Structure formats: C-alpha cells, structure tokens
Amino acid sequence: FYNNKSNLSFSRERLADVITAYKNKDKKKAYKYAVEAYLEGFELVEQNINAFDKALRLEIEIAMTGLRNKIRNDASLEIIENDIAFINEKLLIADEILSSKSLSGEAAFAGAFFILLREGLEALLIVAALAAFLVRTNRKDGLRYIHIGWISALILGIFTWWASISLVNISGASREITEGVAAIVATLVLLYVGFWMHDKSSAAKWKKFIDDSMHKALTSGTLWTLTGLSFIAVYREAFETILFYQALWAQTNEAGQTMALSGFVSAVAALAVLGWLIMRYSVRLPLRQFFAVTGGLMFFLAIIFAGKGIAALQEAGVMISSPVNFVRIDLLGIYPNLQGLLVQLGLIILAVILWNRKTKSA
Template sequence: MNRIFHFFFPLTLLLAISTAGRADTSDRLVQLIDYVGVDYSEAVSEGTIVNQGEYAEMVEFTAIIETSVASIAGSPIASELLQQARELGHLIKNKAPAGEVRALAHTMRTTIIHLYDLKVAPDQAPDLLQGQALYQETCATCHGAYGNGNGELGKDLDPQPTDFTEVARFRQRSLYALFNTITYGVEGTGMSDYSQLSTVDRWNLAAYVGSIGVDKEVAANGKRTWQQFNGNDTIVDVKAYAGLSPDEAANKWTKGYALMAYLRTEPEVLFDFKTPPLTVAMNSLQTSLKAYEQGETEKAYEFALTAYLEGFELVEANLAALDTRLMRDIESEMLLLRNDIGTKSPLKSVAARIQKLQLLLQQAQSKMADKGGLTPTAAFVTSFIILLREGLEAILVVVALSAFLLKTDRRDAMPYLHAGWIAALILGLLTWVASERFVQISGATREVTEGVAALVASGMLLFVGYWLHSKTSASGWQAFIQKSLKAALNKRTLWGLAGLSFISVYREVFETILFYQALWAQAASSSADWVTGGFLVAALLLVLLAALIIRFSVKIPLRHFFASTGILLLILSFIFAGKGIAALQAAGEIQQTMLQFEAVEWLGIFPSQEGLLIQATILLASAVFLSRGFFARRQKE
C-alpha cells in the first residue's frame, strides 16, 4: 500500500506545483510575445532597421521565446507553438512587415492562453480612480503626469518611456499585456516590475493605463452601440475586454473598436452584465455550429464543450429539482453532440442535434424563469441532493478505513486518517478562494482535476481492497493479521491511509462548492434559508450513516469484516474509475467512443467504450482476487 501512495501522491503534488509554475512562466512568455508584436514596428519600417537598439532587443527576445517554447512538453499544440516561435524569429531576421509579425504574435499568444488555460481577466471591475492614483504615485515620474512619456526621470532612459496617448500603440495593446508588463517589468529597459502590488491594484493600474489613449468621441459611439445591444448579437465579454487589443476587437465584432474604447472608460458596465449559464450554453452551441459549417471541427468541439462546462453544468442540479427528465435529456444530447462533432458526422446531423438542444435549453430556461428563482421546496431538495450525492462516496471510503482501524485496535492511526479528510476540506476551501480571487479555473480544468483525482483514488482503492481481502485467506489468518498490522501500519503506510482519505474527499469538495455557488445564484431570497436547511439535513444524514456503519461493522467477525470491506473498496474503485474517465472525456482530454444506453451515474457507468473497458479490467482483476481467496480458503479448510 505504501508503494502505491508514494508513487501517486507526490505525483499529484508535483502536478499542482508545476501547474502553478507553468502559469507564471507562460504569463512571462505571453508578455514577451506581446512586447515583440507591438514594439517591432519601432525597430523596422518597410524592410529597413530604423532603430538598431530596438531591433537588437527584438532579436534577443525572439531567441528567448523560442528557447522557452522548446522547453514545453511535446503536445500537438506545443509542437505547433514551436513552429510559430521559429517562424517569428525568421520574420524578425528577414525584417518582415510589422503587420505579419503582429498577426503571428497574436496567434501565438492565443495558443499559449488556450494551452495553459491562463487567467487573462480581473475578477472584478477595475477601479479607474484607484488606478489613476497608483499611476501618479508609481509611473508619472517616467511616463509623465498625462501618460505622454515625458516624465522627468524618463528623459535619460533608453528606450524612452512609452507614450500611452499614442493612438497606434493604444490600438495594439491589450489590458492583459499591460498587466503582465506591470507584473514582470521589461528586462533591459527602465520598466521595473511592480509585483509587490496586489493583483487587484495591478489590474486597476493596467485598466487606467489602457484608458489613457481612448478617443472620447469613439468611446461615445461605443456607448451607444452597447446601449442598443438586444441580447441576440455577439458581445464583448470580460475575457475579451482584458485579453484583446482594440484592433483585435475591431476584427472580431462589428463596431468592436468603439465598444472596446467605451469599455476601457466604463468597465463596470461589463462586469455588471452577467450572462445566465443557459444563455452561455445556447450562444456557445450557435458558435459551435458556425464553426462546424466552416469546417473548423476542433473549434466546434471546443464550443460544444463550453456549452456544457461553462453553461449547462452550472445549473443542471437546479434543473434536476424542477424536471429531472429534462435535465437528463439535455445532458445526453450534449454528450451525443460532442460525439457527432468528434467523429465528423454530416453537417445536417450536427445541425439537427444543435437545433434539438436549443429547444430543450429554451424549455429549461422557461421552467427556471417561471419559478422566479427556486421555490423553497426545490431549493431544499436540490441542496440536500447535492451534498448527499457528492459526499456519499467520500464518506464510504473514510468510514471503511475508520472501521478497519477500530476493528484492528489501531486507534493510534486515526489522527492520520482524520488529518487526510480535514486537509482535503481545508484545501478545497482554499482552492475555491484562490479560484475566486487569483486563478481562473475553467470548467475543463475542474473536470480534469476531478478526473485525475478519481483515477488516482481508483488505483489506490483497488490496491487497498485487494490487500484487505487477501488477508482473509492467509494460513492462521487472525494471528497473521494481528501480527502483520503492527508491522504493516508503520509511519509510511499511515501516511498512505491519510493520502487515500485526502484524495477521496478532495475530489468532491470543490465541485460541491461550485454547485452551491450556482444554487445560491438561482435561489430566490425567500429560499436562501432552505438551501442552508437542505445542506444541514444532508450533512446530518451523512454523519448518522457514518456512525451506523462504524457501529455495526465492528461487530462483524474479523475475517468477514476484512472480506466485506475489501469488496466495498473494490466497488468504489470501479465507480471512481468510471467517473474519472467520464470527467476527462467531458473535458475533451481523452477520446470518447459512444455506446447506445443510458448512464447509471451512481455506479459510475457511462455510455463510453473507454470507461467500460477500464471498469471491465477492474471487474476482471477483482474476480481474480476474490476467486483466488475463495479457492485458497477451500484448500486450507
């Protein structure tokens, strides 16, 4: 048991740490690419070097970009990115037109943001007045009081401080690029980093700097366009507001440049505009269809995923309380749609599937709107089901391990087990806080996290289940167990139990919090107390269930206890494996070969050939374990 823990648990920690490290490195990489894309025009004009210092900097930065990209592990996207980095260096070397360099830099930036799921937008509306105060305090001495690059301390700098009033530069810089520059500075220039500022202050400062070059007349036109928005046209969202330059917005939307100018001056209107999840789903499906019509299969699949992960999934628990059948139909149709796109089905078939989904989503929207928020009864039932469903599997693992320790008189090991699930609760809450304030966790990232954790837990449960059941067939089994427990449950193994407790609980915590966030958003003010009531009743039921299992399990004869606990853990391994594969498939990380039957979610059985193959392997391995134990006991008897 300790060997499997010492393989998987450090791997999980390393993945978490390396993900955070890669996000920081990738932000820096995006910053360099943005810098090259914008400032290259200052170095080369019409194939001629006009500023030797700037050009040398471009050559240096593209070399750093290529080296950084080459260090990325070899996924298809990373390989494509490396080709783009080499092409960027080639363009710089050959003094290509600035437009070509800028276009390639934009493509690379988009690729990196997608590859690492980078956070490109603030969590709240930037405060431009606070940003202005920070600017006067930290930036005006170099960039000038009005942002035109003529500050007293900037006169002797080479290169000169940026003139933020310059229209061409304003059109080419995104707020995300400005945020990265403020965070990391620019090596070899007078621009030092301001990472000591809080994330909120850096976004405030970036937003103010990004508003300096706005033409007031253009912004006024953008305001009129915004006010005419009727809910049917594509609109700038928070990610686009921060992640796109005004020129890129102009290419993406009609009147996009004017809209971006307006939002740079009044960002609070964008953050007040919260698109309902079902609207997100319907809009994403429409975009998916357009992409499929144009032959962009990967893009169509991505938007179909978004429709589920960032749209429907956020309200499916709430809809289930109103109409379970409708919720199941939508979930099933979205799964079939992704399969149709993945297998490149005829356009007519995909279009019909999306049309059917749009009608189902409109029905769901109508049902939820008719309620004006969840009724008290629906709020209570939904809250109750969420916690009971998400908590039951984790409780079973922890309780089975607790009963095992009590049954074998190893109460000294209980603190390790409790430390595991308590740490999972604390880390789950910290993960939620971090996702709200610091790191953007997308639906795909949530599914990948849940899927990986479920598969790791499944492997550990399979091993522990086999380990427990194997003891029932040992010669002189009771004496062997009592003797081996003292030897086997050493410090490393105890930490293995803590690790299993941790990972079994942690995989449920963040998803539970996510569902409750969506539930609070849907519940009417009169239903808020009922949400709390449903949570408390479910929590009480889980505690009662845990107490009953422990109480009755300690009365079971030792050999039968080991056998039944081993079987329970093997069943949980089967369930976790199915749910882990389904989560990774929902995130689009692994292939999904659809089968024609309805999912049995409580058993982790989904209409997926890949998931059933893994589960069949677990069933076969379990059958071998159990049969070997049975025949061994028969021989000894």
C-alpha cells in the first residue's frame, strides 16, 4: 500500500499535506490527501481502535468525513487547520492506545468473529437463498453455477490481496470504488431476481411458470446470472476482510493470535450453521410462498447493498456526502448521509409501486 509506516502516522502526514495544498490554493490535491489520510491510514486500523474505544473511532471517522466536505465547500484555511488539529489530537490518543496495548484474547476473538460475521453475512444470505431456490425448483444440477461464483470470488480475493502486497500498490480509493461499484451492480441484480421471484409467486404467473416447466425457465443465461451474483456478493468483501484481519493480527500477541484464529473459525461455523438453517427450513415452504419470501429477502438485501455501495463511493471520494441527523445502522447499510438515504428511499418507493402493480394484475 502507500505507506510502510504506522497507519496513524501516515494519516497525520497526509493531513499535514492537506494544509500545505490548501495554503497553495490547490483544493483538488488537498481533497485527495484528505481521502488518503482516511483510506490508507485510519481505515486499516479502525476496527482495532473500535475494540478499545468505539466512541473515539466514530468521532475520528465523522471528523475526517467532515473535513472532506469542508474542503469541497471552500471553507476558510483557519477552519481547515482547526479541524485537522482536532483530528490529529484524536489520532494521537488512538495511537497511544494501540501502542500501549495489545488486544486481549477476548477482544481478539470478538474482533475476528465479528469482522467475518459482519462482512460475510450478506454474501451468505444471497448464496444460501440462491442455492435453496435451485433445490426447491428441482434444479440441483444448477448448484455448480452458484459454487463456481463464490469459490472464484474467494480465490480472486486472496489473489488480489497477494498482488497488493507483492506486485502492485492498490490504493484505498481503488478498494472502495471496487466495493462500491460491486455493491451497486449487486443491487441491480438483486432487484431483478427479487422481482422475478415475486412475479412467479402470483397465481396467474405461477400457473404459467409451471406450465412452461422450470427447466425451460431456468436457461443457461439465467444460471450464469446467478453465478455472477454469487461472485459479486462474495468478492466485494473478500479483499477488504483480509486487510482487516491483517491489521488485527499485527495488533495481537501470540496468545491473542490464537484467540483470533478461534474467532475466525467460530464465525465460519456460525455462518455455516445459518446457511444450513436457511437451506433446511426455507425449502419446506410451499413453492409459491418460497418465491414470495425469497423475493422479499432479495429486495431487502438490495436496499442494504445500495446503502453500502453509496457509502463506499463516498469514502473513496468520488461522491459527495451530505450529513443529516439520522440513525446509523452499519449492519443494515443505513448511514446518516442524504445521498444514501435518498437512494434507499427511492428503491423502496419503486418496489412498493411495482409490487402493487404485479399484485393487482395477478
């Protein structure tokens, strides 16, 4: 990556560059440095800071996002310098915490467990729901398409991480743009699949679907679409998850690393159990209800992916972020910024309209 120094030291250096560039009236370069201060430094250790002081982590994150907005809005040099002084003060506190403490075994376990659970939950829900769909429609032969997607994503994620430390510099902005674009693409595919499943749950369309036979309905093109969806769902998180684990590993002693491995294995087990439960109980639903429930799940995940995609593009600095007074629920992709909330609201309105039209025409 960009830096071989302490991640937070790198952040402070980039913030100093922000002031220099801003004094020279180079707002574009100042903004670029502010983005790098976050993505190439702070973000890589924010989960470690969160394990010790969640309020401090959130305070730094909000302040660094606010700094970028003020640069965009041509704030005075004095305001920029005051904001950076505040951020540096908080970064020093965080640096002292990370330097004086190694993660306890319990914290290392919890960090490793929740990193994978948080990053992998959405991907698991999508892959398990798609697999259940194929099983429920007697198309088990199509499961290989799902497996091709998620296995390829894991392999490419590991290769991307290896390439980033051995061959090329992959910037934080590139990571976030990749994740953001993948999330937006996944949103569109999820909406398509969700509406398709809902369409098949209506009585008239259901009879036609049965009459046409499932084998004809699920063409090779449709199956490869499912491959693409399972690939995107897993790959968008795979690379960044490895980076988080790398930072967590560096912050723990030998005993803590053992606990971190235990946390990772426990998260894998938890996700496996959840996937098994989805497969076991969802396929017991009557087929029309299965389509309705699975279609609703796809739409729900599309809303989450949309929020997270917008947030990732904002972190990369390619979209503006307008803070609003609203709740923040990371797990659901809900963030207190106007752009993400408007996109999610728009999708909800669109879904309600289309859902009602399809229901009335049933």
